[in-house]
Amino acid sequence: MTVVTEIEAERTPLRARLGHLVSRVRALPLHHRFALTGSLVTLVGMLVTGSIVSRSIEDGVVRNSAISSAVYMESFIAPLSQELVDAERLSPDTIARMQALLMQSPLSERVVGVKIWRHDGLIAFSSDPELIGQIFDPSEDLREAWQGHLNASFDDLTDAENAREREQGVALLEVYNPIHSILSGEIIAVAEFYLDATELEADLRAAHARAWAVVAAVTLVTFLALFGIVRSGSRTIASQTRALTGQLAELARVSAQNEALRTRVQDASRRGAETNERYMRRVSAELHDGPAQALALASLRLDALMRRASVAKDDPEAQNLRATLDEALKDVRDLCRGLTLPVxxxxxxxxxxxxxxxxxxxxxxxxxxxxxxxxxxxxxxxxxxxxxxxxxxxxxxxxxxxxxxxxxxxxxxxxxxxxxxxxxxxxxxxxxxxxxxxxxxxxxxxxxxxxxxxxxxxxxxxxxxxxxxxxxxxxxxxx
Missing domain, CATH: 3.30.565.10 (Histidine kinase-like ATPase, C-terminal domain)
Incomplete structure (x- = not known):
């Protein structure tokens, strides 16, 4: 439990630093962020593209060189190797002829060593006489050659049978070339020969340098073009952002003013409603204390006047007048009650x-x-x-x-x-x-x-x- 706590404690500052770094990167302008991330992506892309192009150039040059060399060597070796159709090994006379052939120009200038392999890993011929008749475990390239494939590569010369070639101290191109029977076309042996690749290696380095230079130049031009576009867009976005920020600020200011005005209007409406209710209460009181009391007094004076004038209570005109006064008094009182709110x-x-x-x-x-x-x-x-x-x-x-x-x-x-x-x-x-x-x-x-x-x-x-x-x-x- 303590170890886990310590690990989490160590991770917390790291996460904080990463979070701070991410925040700082996000705060940069768009073209600066593009320059950071784009340069990393472009660099990785350049390395991948350059590696692929260089590898393709190397494979193409090596294969072309191997094919031309294999065709050249097969014209010499294949006729001398035809006795392997019926025999397990080459005769001493054939071996001597091959040795003499390899020592002549121009083979001696280009070919450093030659081996002829049989199916069971037996070396039927070698420019190193000590290896003839020995058996070695076949390599992967040798197995593929027995399947009819031509293989060529810069060998690291680590196998046991490559001691003589290691002593040369130069770059060697190892080529495995199947040898076919002239009559049946079947593979009767595999010729392994080593070519002096000093010039080829120099040419490859120059080709690699040119390829990397072209890839780097194209990548740089592409990055600069994209950076220019992003920079222009970033400036446009920044300008629009500033304008939009100003508009938003103005909109916020106007919205705040509108909100303040709305609040003031609502407050004024509330105060107006309360004031209106007070006025209605006052009007109700005035109606109650004024016209309502006057109508009630008129109704009482009407009774007194009718008694002094000896007017009968059932007199139609008197009853009509009294009903009118009572109805008016009731309307005024109803109006007073409608105007007045309770507390x-x-x-x-x-x-x-x-x-x-x-x-x-x-x-x-x-x-x-x-x-x-x-x-x-x-x-x-x-x-x-x-x-x-x-x-x-x-x-x-x-x-x-x-x-x-x-x-x-x-x-x-x-x-x-x-x-x-x-x-x-x-x-x-x-x-x-x-x-x-x-x-x-x-x-x-x-x-x-x-x-x-x-x-x-x-x-x-x-x-x-x-x-x-x-x-x-x-x-x-x-x-």
């Missing part, structure tokens, strides 16, 4: 809903179905929100009573998704929204009242389908 400050949403419904039931005698509970709604709300809830329910219930007095009415309220939703639904006749668009002040006033504090107001109705009024107050509007 809502400190009430919960459920209590405000109950107060609005109770007031409607007392005034109209209608019964309203409740669809909410104390635990379903917020316990504390700002006073302007309570005013809006009360007026929404009041107006909704009164509209339902006016247009569908006998229809069932239901008030629902619930809290979901950070929103307070209140709905008034009746099962009355409904109406056509398109035909009644813009008619009446009640619904339009409700819409303005709800939307002024950041809420949403909706009306859903169709002829014969009833009417559904809903109000949605989002969490930010309730703050």
């Amino acid at each position: 809502l400050s400190g009430r919960s949403a459920a209590e405000t809903l109950e107060m609005a419904i109770d007031a409607h039931e007392r005034r109209t005698g209608a019964r309203v179905v409740r669809g909410f509970g104390d635990t379903d709604l917020p316990a504390v709300l700002p006073h302007p929100i309570l005013i809006c809830i009360y007026r929404f329910v009041q107006e909704g219930l009164m509209n339902a009573f006016r247009h569908a007095p006998e229809a069932p009415v239901e008030v629902n309220a619930w809290w979901a998704g950070g929103c307070l939703m209140v709905a008034v639904t009746d099962r009355g006749p409904g109406f056509d929204m398109e035909q009644t668009a813009g008619i009446g002040l009640g619904l339009n006033g409700l819409r303005e009242r709800v939307e002024s504090i950041g809420g949403e107001f909706n009306v859903e109705t169709h002829p014969g389908m009833g009417t559904h009024l809903s109000m949605v107050l989002h969490a930010e509007a309730l703050a």
Whole structure:
């Protein structure tokens, strides 16, 4: 457990350094990041491409040299090796002829050593007489040559039979060439010969140098071209990013101003709603203390006047006058009650809903179905929100009573998704929204009242389908 903890402790600083390095790289401009990553990728690609090209050049040169050398050598060796069709070894006379042939120019200038192999690893001939008749384990190249393949490579001369060639101290090209029977075409032996590859090796080095130079030049030009394109694109992106950043900053500033204005408008609407309620309360008090009292006094003076004038109580004109005064007094008092709100400050949403419904039931005698509970709604709300809830329910219930007095009415309220939703639904006749668009002040006033504090107001109705009024107050509007 301690070892694991120590390992994790050692890894943490390393991860932190790597994370810091990655963060610094990501903070660089695009063309700088391309220069870092692109140079690494380009370098790896150049090395891989150069290696493949160099290897292909070397294989091609070696194979071409081997083919030409094999054809040249076979013209000398194949005729002398035909006795291996019937014999296991070459005769001493043939061996002597081959030795003499290899010592003559131009073979002596190019060929360092020759071996002729039989199937069982027996050396039937060698330029080193001590190896003739010895048996060695065949190499992989020798096995492939017995399958008819011509093989050539720069040999490292590590095999036991290569002691004489190692003494030469020069680069040697080892070639395995199958020897075929002139009559049947079957492989009767494999000739292994070593060519002095000093010039070939020098030519290969020069070819490698040229190939690497070309690959490096092409890679560099390609990288510089791509870097130029990326640099130009990076500058364009940087310019556009700066412009976009400026636009975003301006947009954020305007958005903040709009948000501040929206907040101020909502605050002003809330204060306006409270001020309006105070004015309505004052107007209600003035109506109650002024015209209502005057009408009540007029009704009393009418009784006194009728007694002094000896007018009968059942006089039609007197009864009509009294009914008119009573009706006017009732209208004024109803108007006073409609203008005045009960004390809502400190009430919960459920209590405000109950107060609005109770007031409607007392005034109209209608019964309203409740669809909410104390635990379903917020316990504390700002006073302007309570005013809006009360007026929404009041107006909704009164509209339902006016247009569908006998229809069932239901008030629902619930809290979901950070929103307070209140709905008034009746099962009355409904109406056509398109035909009644813009008619009446009640619904339009409700819409303005709800939307002024950041809420949403909706009306859903169709002829014969009833009417559904809903109000949605989002969490930010309730703050």
